[in-house]
Structures are given as C-alpha cells and as structure tokens.
Amino acid sequence: MHKRQTSNRRRVLLITAESAESRYVRHRRLIRFPQLTMPLIAAYTPEHWNVIHVDEIVQKIDFNIDVDLVGITANTPAAPHAYAISERFRSRGIPTVIGGPHATLMPEEVKEHADAVVIGEGETVWPVLVQDVEQGTLKPFYRCTHLPDLKNMPHPRWDLIKGRVYGKGITIATRGCPFACDYCTIPAMYQRRMRYRPIDEIVEEVKVMPGKALIFWDDNIGANREYAKSLFRAIAPFKRWWTSQATHDVAFDDEFMELAAKSGCKALFLGLETISQESLNGSNKRHNKVEEYREVLRRFHYDGIAVQAGTVFGFDGDDKSIFRRTVEFYKEIGLDSATISVLVPFPNTPLFRRLDAEGRILTRDWSKYDGKKHVVFQPAQMSPEELLMGTEWAARQFYSASSIFERMWKSRTGLWWNIIRNIGYNLALRNFGNIGYNPEDTPAPPAGSQVAGTS
Ligand code: B12
Ligand code: SF4
Known part of the structure; x- marks a missing residue:
C-alpha cells in the first residue's frame, strides 16, 4: 500500500487503458508505440499536482495507490476494460474521469461508469476539471466547446513514457483531418477543424525531444502542404529521423517529398485501406485512387x-x-x-x-x-x-x-x-x-x- 506523500500536493493517476487481450498481442511487439494522450494531459495539469502515469501496454495498475483523482483514456476496444478500472477506484471513493475517442463518441454510456466524462479535446477542460476536484464540485460532463488552437502547447511529459527503447520522442504538429471517411472517428473527435502549431514552437520541441527517431502522431501531416513544407525546412537542420501519417496524394508533390526526405522522414503511414476503388468510393474515401498506388510507391522509394x-x-x-x-x-x-x-x-x-x-x-x-x-x-x-x-x-x-x-x-x-x-x-x-x-x-x-x- 502506497502512503500519501508528506507534502499536501494533490495526486492524479493517469491511465492509458489497454485490455488484457490487446496487451497480450501488443506486449510481444518489437516496437511498442506509445500514445501521446496522457503525457500531454500531464503537461496541462496544474503544477501543484503530482502526476503518475500507467500505460498498460508496459505497466500494471496499483489499485491500492493513494490518489485524489484517476483519469483514463480509452479507445473503443479498451472501453469495457476502462469501465472496470474506473469502478474499482470508485469503490474506494476515488473520483474517476474518462476521456478519449470512445468517451467522445458515447458520453452517456461512459458516464454510467465514471464520475466525469471529457467529450472531445482536453487542453482547455482538463485544468478546469482538476480545479473542480479541488473544490469538490466535479461535474458529470466536460465538453470541449472552444477548440484549442495549440499555440503555446507545453512539451509533452516524455519522462512519463516507460518501457520503450524506441519511440519516446512523440508529439504533434497538426490536429485533425479535412476528410471524413465513413468508418473513421477523427472527424467526430476533432470536429473537422484543422489546427496547426506554430512552427517555431515545434522547432524548440524537436531540439529537446528524447531519442534520435521522432513520431508526429498527426492524423494527416500533409493536410496543408505549404505548412508541412515550412515545417520540414525548419526541422531539417536537427538531423532527426521521423515518421507520421498522411494521405497518398502527397507523393505527387515533388517539393513535399524532397523536403520531407531531407528533413529526416524515414517512413509515412498511408491509409491505402483497400485495392478496391469501389470500396473506397463507398466509404467516402474517393481521395484515394487505387490506380495511383503503384506510382505512389515508386515516388516514395525514389525519395528514400x-x-x-x-x-x-x-x-x-x-x-x-x-x-x-x-x-x-x-x-x-x-x-x-x-x-x-x-x-x-x-x-x-x-x-x-x-x-x-x-x-x-x-x-x-x-x-x-x-x-x-x-x-x-x-x-x-x-x-x-x-x-x-x-x-x-x-x-x-x-x-x-x-x-x-x-x-x-x-x-x-x-x-x-x-x-x-x-x-x-x-x-x-x-x-x-x-x-x-x-x-x-x-x-x-x-x-x-x-x-x-x-x-
Ligand atoms: C498512437 C495511436 C496508436 C498506437 C498506440 C496505441 C496505444 N494504446 O498506445 C498504435 C499504433 C499501437 C495504435 C493502435 C490502435 N489504434 Co490507434 N491511434 C493512435 C493515434 C494515431 C494517436 C493517439 C494519440 O497519441 N493522439 C494524440 C492525443 C493528444 O490526442 P487524443 O488521444 O485524441 O487526446 C486528446 C483528446 O481526445 C482528449 N483526451 C483523450 N483521452 C483523455 C483522457 C482524459 C482524462 C482527458 C482529460 C482528456 C482526454 O484530450 C487529448 C488532448 O486534447 C490515434 C489518432 C488520434 N488522433 O488520436 C489513433 C486512434 C486512437 N486509434 C484507433 C484505433 C482504431 C486503433 C486500433 C484499434 C487499430 C486496430 N484495428 O488495430 C489499435 C488498438 C490498439 C490498442 N488497443 O490500443 C482509433 C480509435 C477509434 C475509437 N473509436 O476508439 C484512433 C482515434 C484512430 C482513428 N483514425 O480513428 N494506435
Ligand atoms: S483520411 Fe484518414 S484520418 Fe482522415 S478521415 Fe479518412 S481515415 Fe480518418
């Protein structure tokens, strides 16, 4: 049993939830990608709170820990597991809050298992929620009504990412995606409003990010090509290796590809999804053109x-x-x-x-x-x-x-x-x-x- 620290600082436990079944699959992976969510929420936590983070891919939850608040992030497959975690802490009288994709999509259901639900983005609502806990006025729902513009985003708490040899250097440059594929939850999570961080702030971050290889967990780093090109020019001098996600059409912008390569881009995740154009059209993903996939690969490989x-x-x-x-x-x-x-x-x-x-x-x-x-x-x-x-x-x-x-x-x-x-x-x-x-x-x-x- 952990004893409360002697200082009167408050303590919050942040949990990146992962079900036992998913843990079994992911723990065996050579590369265990960490999520940015909780290291970023931690950075937005008021300084007079101590933050403890448990990422269930690599760590176990101590259910006896003495904390004032438990925050959980969960995607849909992890939701029932997150409910079970939440109920265990609530049974000890510790208030819990759940956020993330599933909470944003299904807030009423999530509320049945937590004291509070964060709907949408956390930057602006989290400090308010934490203050409400201090004052004993926690509300059932915290909805992000003013989308954060991501200026002055603090450095994520990379120190809270444990158990990874590779992949601690994670951040975002942009948030959102202009498309709306019919199976995707991103349009609902970020309300189809693209946000771009000031490039000089990202540069300052890149200078201090841990490890040689960085991940930009953007959903579509090429959404605004001119912004992306400026970003690539700005980070090139630091000679880091990086990866991110984009749509395949970036391949046809030679300048984008060259600048990406020169700035250290080693791989991009492209949602090719299927080789059936009919399926893409039926999913509101007409921007993917199967007939171009071969040329896309050729162009990516040309630029390394x-x-x-x-x-x-x-x-x-x-x-x-x-x-x-x-x-x-x-x-x-x-x-x-x-x-x-x-x-x-x-x-x-x-x-x-x-x-x-x-x-x-x-x-x-x-x-x-x-x-x-x-x-x-x-x-x-x-x-x-x-x-x-x-x-x-x-x-x-x-x-x-x-x-x-x-x-x-x-x-x-x-x-x-x-x-x-x-x-x-x-x-x-x-x-x-x-x-x-x-x-x-x-x-x-x-x-x-x-x-x-x-x-
Ligand atoms: C990194 C990532 C992964 C990594 C790491 C996952 C992990 N568990 O560690 C890998 C590659 C392994 C992965 C795998 C999968 N992923 Co994934 N992943 C992502 C990605 C690209 C980035 C996550 C991230 O760091 N985001 C940046 C942070 C800052 O944003 P955020 O999580 O949205 O958090 C903000 C708000 O949502 C809110 N918030 C979120 N949680 C909380 C909690 C509290 C308490 C508070 C206050 C606020 C808050 O505040 C934050 C700041 O605004 C997201 C897409 C995305 N944009 O989030 C998909 C995403 C989360 N993944 C998704 C999916 C579907 C999967 C898979 C199921 C895919 C599959 N079929 O295998 C697996 C599941 C693996 C698992 N069990 O976790 C979906 C989830 C959809 C859903 N309805 O749940 C997403 C949204 C992608 C999408 N296009 O829809 N993923
Ligand atoms: S392009 Fe990717 S991130 Fe954007 S809506 Fe479609 S699947 Fe989601």
Whole structure:
C-alpha cells in the first residue's frame, strides 16, 4: 500500500487503458508505440499536482495507490476494460474521469461508469476539471466547446513514457483531418477543424525531444502542404529521423517529398485501406485512387521514404479473392509494411449507423471492436469467420519470409531497419498458432471459429 506523500500536493493517476487481450498481442511487439494522450494531459495539469502515469501496454495498475483523482483514456476496444478500472477506484471513493475517442463518441454510456466524462479535446477542460476536484464540485460532463488552437502547447511529459527503447520522442504538429471517411472517428473527435502549431514552437520541441527517431502522431501531416513544407525546412537542420501519417496524394508533390526526405522522414503511414476503388468510393474515401498506388510507391522509394499501408478487409465490395489479390499487389509494388485489420464500424460513425440500419451489427460488446481478432458485423460477400481467417491468412502471407524478401528487394528503402521491422511482424505472428486456412481453397470455417492472430 502506497502512503500519501508528506507534502499536501494533490495526486492524479493517469491511465492509458489497454485490455488484457490487446496487451497480450501488443506486449510481444518489437516496437511498442506509445500514445501521446496522457503525457500531454500531464503537461496541462496544474503544477501543484503530482502526476503518475500507467500505460498498460508496459505497466500494471496499483489499485491500492493513494490518489485524489484517476483519469483514463480509452479507445473503443479498451472501453469495457476502462469501465472496470474506473469502478474499482470508485469503490474506494476515488473520483474517476474518462476521456478519449470512445468517451467522445458515447458520453452517456461512459458516464454510467465514471464520475466525469471529457467529450472531445482536453487542453482547455482538463485544468478546469482538476480545479473542480479541488473544490469538490466535479461535474458529470466536460465538453470541449472552444477548440484549442495549440499555440503555446507545453512539451509533452516524455519522462512519463516507460518501457520503450524506441519511440519516446512523440508529439504533434497538426490536429485533425479535412476528410471524413465513413468508418473513421477523427472527424467526430476533432470536429473537422484543422489546427496547426506554430512552427517555431515545434522547432524548440524537436531540439529537446528524447531519442534520435521522432513520431508526429498527426492524423494527416500533409493536410496543408505549404505548412508541412515550412515545417520540414525548419526541422531539417536537427538531423532527426521521423515518421507520421498522411494521405497518398502527397507523393505527387515533388517539393513535399524532397523536403520531407531531407528533413529526416524515414517512413509515412498511408491509409491505402483497400485495392478496391469501389470500396473506397463507398466509404467516402474517393481521395484515394487505387490506380495511383503503384506510382505512389515508386515516388516514395525514389525519395528514400518507406510506406506503411493501413489495410482493411471487409468492405462491401470484398469477396474472398480480395485477400490473395491484395497480397499479390503489395508484393508487386514492393510495399514496405502494412497494418492489416478487419473493418470496424466504430459506434456513432456513419458506417456504424448504416450497418445498424441494415441489421448487420452482430454485437455491441465493444471489447470485440479490435479489428484484429473479431468481426462485429455481417460482411456483404462472405461469413464473419471467412473474413477473420482471410485477414489472418493475408497477414501471414504478407509477412512470410519469401514475401519480405521480394518486397524488400523491390523497395530497397531503409533496408536495415525496414527488414528488422518486417521480421518483427513475422515473429509476432509466430506467437500465435497458424490455423492454416486459405480463403480460396479451404471450405468455409464453422460459425464462431477463432482466429489465431493478425498483424
Ligand atoms: C498512437 C495511436 C496508436 C498506437 C498506440 C496505441 C496505444 N494504446 O498506445 C498504435 C499504433 C499501437 C495504435 C493502435 C490502435 N489504434 Co490507434 N491511434 C493512435 C493515434 C494515431 C494517436 C493517439 C494519440 O497519441 N493522439 C494524440 C492525443 C493528444 O490526442 P487524443 O488521444 O485524441 O487526446 C486528446 C483528446 O481526445 C482528449 N483526451 C483523450 N483521452 C483523455 C483522457 C482524459 C482524462 C482527458 C482529460 C482528456 C482526454 O484530450 C487529448 C488532448 O486534447 C490515434 C489518432 C488520434 N488522433 O488520436 C489513433 C486512434 C486512437 N486509434 C484507433 C484505433 C482504431 C486503433 C486500433 C484499434 C487499430 C486496430 N484495428 O488495430 C489499435 C488498438 C490498439 C490498442 N488497443 O490500443 C482509433 C480509435 C477509434 C475509437 N473509436 O476508439 C484512433 C482515434 C484512430 C482513428 N483514425 O480513428 N494506435
Ligand atoms: S483520411 Fe484518414 S484520418 Fe482522415 S478521415 Fe479518412 S481515415 Fe480518418
């Protein structure tokens, strides 16, 4: 049992929640990406509070800890687990607050399990909430009505990120995304209003960020190309390596690509999602053009930047051939790496509402909304089991030794770390038994079959 410190400083425990199932998958990863959320909320906490952070990917919660407030961030699959954590602290009379994507999408449900809910962004409401705790006037809901402009953003508390050899140097340059893909929660979280931090403030931050490699956890760092180019020019002298997320059209802006490369960009996550244009159009993602993907890869590799492709199976246009076709195409174009998932209709998104109206939502158990080990809706052209096992098959094919060799041979981009990254995924998949399903050869698996593990 921890004893309260002798000073009369208040104590807040911030928790980055991660369910046991997800922990099992993520703890085995070579790279365990940390989230920025709690290190940033910590930086906005008044100085007379002590902040303790527990990131469940790498740390355990001490439920006996003596604190005045518990703050939890949770995405949808972690929500039921976050509720359980919250209830345990509440049973000891400690007030709890939950924020993050799920709280923003489903505040009324979240309120049943916490004393307060933060809806939307935390910068402006968190200091008010903390003061209310001090005065014993905690309110049930704290809604972000004035979007923070992110000027004077304090440095995130990187010291609170534990258990990572790589990836402590995280921040953001921009917030939001101008697009509104129908399955994505970003439009609801940030109200489709792009914000840009002053570049000189980011430069000051880059100077002191820990580690050589940095991550900008922006949703779309290329949303405003001119801003991005100025940022790249400004951070180039510091010779850091960095990665972020963008849309694939940046590839066609030569100046953007050159400046990104010169400023140390080693890889970008691109939400390619699918090789079916029909599926992209049906998801309000017309800005992705499948016919351009090959050229996109060529241009990225020309500038020495690797591509990590967000890849999703289960769109209405997908039949059982989509798995093989995708893996073959990725090999052909020399794709560096892919995050392979099953489509998830997150609550309160346009996709969820459509599937719900069509009677195709199979469960509202949010813990199954992980995009890895469960299918939570009825796919249009296959069974849920076929979708799950097909996705697993595609991940194994994509990260097989021969596929890694073929893709790396074609990519020739950042080979030493790119190969290590691919091997990491290959090894992670080995932690789970291969059930040997082949989507086009094996008969349909029985309903309720379990998948072993996806990337
Ligand atoms: C980093 C990241 C990851 C990392 C690390 C995750 C981790 N658990 O550590 C990796 C790559 C591993 C990952 C994986 C996944 N992720 Co992710 N990820 C992100 C990303 C890009 C950045 C998170 C971040 O640091 N943001 C910056 C901080 C500052 O912003 P923020 O979290 O929104 O916090 C602000 C407010 O929301 C609010 N707030 C949030 N929580 C709290 C709590 C309190 C108490 C308070 C006061 C305020 C507050 O205040 C903050 C400041 O304004 C987000 C997108 C995003 N923009 O957030 C997606 C995002 C969170 N991920 C998402 C998803 C779907 C996943 C996966 C399920 C994908 C998959 N199918 O595998 C997995 C799940 C893994 C897991 N179990 O955690 C979705 C969540 C959707 C949802 N409805 O829950 C997001 C929103 C992306 C999206 N396009 O929709 N992810
Ligand atoms: S482009 Fe990416 S971040 Fe933007 S709305 Fe679509 S999926 Fe979400």
